[in-house]
């Protein structure tokens with residue numbers, strides 16, 4: 001279905017399953033195994049379905065240029081190790097983080113249910129996506145999940161002069177009795193790198209306080225941030241401390257790279273950070289019996305009761321419901337490019 005309007009670019013609407021299948025073909029055509037293509041396509045289509053514009057199909061060119069550069073292995077087979085009662089370790093073998101998580105997921109859940117808590121340490125991995133798809137499914141199964149991943153040097157630690165940290169998101173998911181899981185997913189930078197790229201492409205200025213130029217001076221110009229400048233942490237020293245924690249948990253604890261440790265200069269086109277990821281999964285029945293979901297619901301109701309209009313996740317769930325009912329709308333030119341990429345090279 002396509003529709004045009006004199007003032008608006010032509011757009012096309014397609015079903016989630018069709019977008020997923022299209023993305024799977026793209027990945028397969030550009031050097032991934034069909035197993036990896038399936039996981040990445042599902043992840044990327046889910047982000048687009050939920051209106052995550054900086055981490056949906058926007059990311060496809062970056063995935064493909066990284067694959068073409070040889071920086072990441074699209075056919076990597078993750079190696080899962082059962083290291084201790086509450087710990088699972090995965091070497092992603094220089095592949096993407098999501099297939100590594102998929103390979104370890106069953107063991108992780110089994111351990112979380114038996115021990116009450118389990119930790120998954122992924123190393124040697126590339127994460128180029130939104131983080132909430134990694135935690136939300138655990139909450140749908142009644143578990144509480146927290147994940148962190150570090151990215152690439154582009155954030156100046158609070159009080160420092162030069163960038164060191166990545167944009168380092170933290171995602172959390174918890175079950176709730178009266179509705180969709182409570183989920184938040186936030187970069188520890190004042191703005192995600194992807195949103196700076198989108199603003200630069202659209203010729204828009206950023207709000208104050210997001211970044212600095214190459215001389216370390218505050219700027220609202222996304223191009224100045226991307227060309228030699230840097231981002232700032234959110235919330236000054238507080239976001240900076242959280243970003244430091246993400247580096248420690250995602251890299252030092254897993255055996256992955258810190259955001260400043262990898263050098264992709266010999267791989268022109270490389271865009272996927274080669275780092276690590278940590279997930280912690282908790283079975284709330286071990287401490288709260290059957291009460292956790294009703295207690296989290298009570299908290300949500302109290303928050304609504306004091307006037308909260310928007311919970312983290314509300315926007316995504318609304319976008320999701322709309323996409324599932326009406327289909328996913330993309331600019332027709334973008335969809336045409338995706339279809340070209342999906343056809344044989």
Ligand SMILES: NC(=O)C1=CN([C@@H]2O[C@H](COP(=O)(O)OP(=O)(O)OC[C@H]3O[C@@H](n4cnc5c(N)ncnc54)[C@H](OP(=O)(O)O)[C@@H]3O)[C@@H](O)[C@H]2O)C=CC1
Pocket residue numbers: 052054055127128129130131132149150151167168169171183184185186187188191192193195273310311312313314315316317
């Ligand atoms: N792989 C990687 O290395 C990286 C990935 N990312 C990804 O980038 C994405 C965007 O991150 P970021 O820009 O920080 O996200 P946002 O600032 O847009 O949102 C952060 C969280 O706050 C919620 N939220 C936003 N506005 C409000 C509001 N007014 N009231 C209540 N809740 C609100 C969002 O819910 P909702 O979703 O419903 O809007 C979301 O859970 C994330 O998915 C992240 O994982 C970022 C950095 C690096």
Ligand SMILES: O=C(O)C1=NCCCC1
Pocket residue numbers: 054127128129151152167187191192193194195273
């Ligand atoms: O938006 C961001 O910030 C990032 N997203 C994917 C990985 C690199 C950083």
